[in-house]
Amino acid sequence: MKLFEFDVTKAKRVTHGGSDFTIQPFVRSGGRCQTALMTLGNNGVIGYHQAAVPQLLVVLAGSGTVCNEEKRHVPVREGSAVFWDRGEWHETRSAKGMTALVIEGEGLKESDILL
Numbered sequence: 001m002k003l004f005e006f007d008v009t010k011a012k013r014v015t016h017g018g019s020d021f022t023i024q025p026f027v028r029s030g031g032r033c034q035t036a037l038m039t040l041g042n043n044g045v046i047g048y049h050q051a052a053v054p055q056l057l058v059v060l061a062g063s064g065t066v067c068n069e070e071k072r073h074v075p076v077r078e079g080s081a082v083f084w085d086r087g088e089w090h091e092t093r094s095a096k097g098m099t100a101l102v103i104e105g106e107g108l109k110e111s112d113i114l115l
Contacts, residue, residue: 032105048067060080062094063098
């Protein structure tokens, strides 16, 4: 067994493209898949952008909203998961803070999600 620890205070702050959140990469598996912890504070936002690869956002704590090209914001909370396909435009916002695990990769498909 090998134990790992992380410190969210050392996560990278992202502010480009209208964003305001932190990201801390967790795992990268031979280019097939990678994961990262995203933390949005009060009024945090992962700005409107196009998914470079398929991705799944799993809300671990807090709440917020997500949207796609239609820009109709849908509420998400702890226990919610959202899948965006490659090329899909999307945005994530949180008024009171949210922590999410993002899993993304070329081979990720909606049918891979076991929820």
